[in-house]
Amino acid sequence: MKNILNKEIKGIIDTYPEVGKILEEYGIGCAPCSVGSCLMKDIVGIHNLDPLQEATLMYRIEKVIYPDRDVPEPKVDLTKMATPRKITYSPSVKKLVDEHVLIKRLLALIPSIVEYIESSMEVDKDLVLSCVDFIRNYADKYHHMKEEDILFKYIDENAEIIQIMYKDHDTGRNHVRQVVEGVGSGDKAAIKEHLLGYMDLLTQHIKKEDEILYPWIDRQLSDTQVGEMFQRCNAADASVGDELPRKYENFINELEGKFLMEVVK
């Protein structure tokens, strides 16, 4: 089993699709991941399952991979289960989770925006470019930069899960570039494709961060690091000022006013 723990998850799932289904049952969504280069042992560690769940998961996977092997039933030290498991975030990480809420509000509007663009005679350039402005300046510059410049610096940046996050950020930036090009050439199909691509990417990205990555990072931070990071994030926010988040919250409020009213009509 040791050599399985050191293998990349994509290779394991490709060979044994049943493993992907078992992981899904434990809330570990590796099967649809486009990268899949995380090692099996890291995946189990990152998800912080309680000892009984972890032992049962590994037992079931081992039975799939080695059906003829006499795999012993999991034995668990139940005294270890007293460890609290509730997800709580340190203050700086909690602020990043809160910033996701505004980004998710834009993502929720994208299908309506795409529908509106498709049904319009001409592309509403101002509308699309103001969404691009939100994505570039709030989601990317204000939010992702705090992750890349501060949060990720407190852990091993070579960890697969961090590399995946960086890749997601780059893929998102590429979608946005394609949207801007689509606006320039009036290519509705390209705008639709890349706005929806951005929506799908960020929806999964935010879910991974809120539920898996951020709690995993928080578990590794010492109190001293939490305090340092708090001051660094506050300084980053102060350098931007209160006006920027307020401006983009107003933008989303207005956008919801426009498109949610359309839905009501």
Add this chain to the structure above:
Amino acid sequence: MSGCPGSRTIDFSEKEEQGESESGKRQSQLRQWPLQLHLVSPHAPYFQEKDILLVADCVPFALADFHKDYLKGKSIAIACPKLDSDQEVYIEKVKSLIDDAKINTLTVMIMQVPCCFGLVQVAKGGAEKATRKIPVKQVVVGIEGGVLSEEWI
């Protein structure tokens, strides 16, 4: 079972021991004196820019690995929110620790009994009055020595 949970008599002397290891001597992680909140000065060198524990008096007796798991590397002040007097002074001291000593974090450790949550109110009161903002954590310890919860508040 009635009366104040903070002073109710409970005997768990028959509790079964679970996998304890007591080999070797342990070193104290205390690096300062005094530690009672009325006696300490926020200007003491051991508080400056440090991670601070504000601990209810009973906690270190209940939590067997208090020194190893919590006190190590930190400075400390202790208080009893049920019995101590002049607690408005405590609020001012917490404020001064944050603003003057520029402490990095504050971890409030209390027992699970309701009266102990008064110490969290002291910490929150001081933090709200302070100009600087810092992360504040709450750790609740059970009367039988387990950590019941640990979260940033």
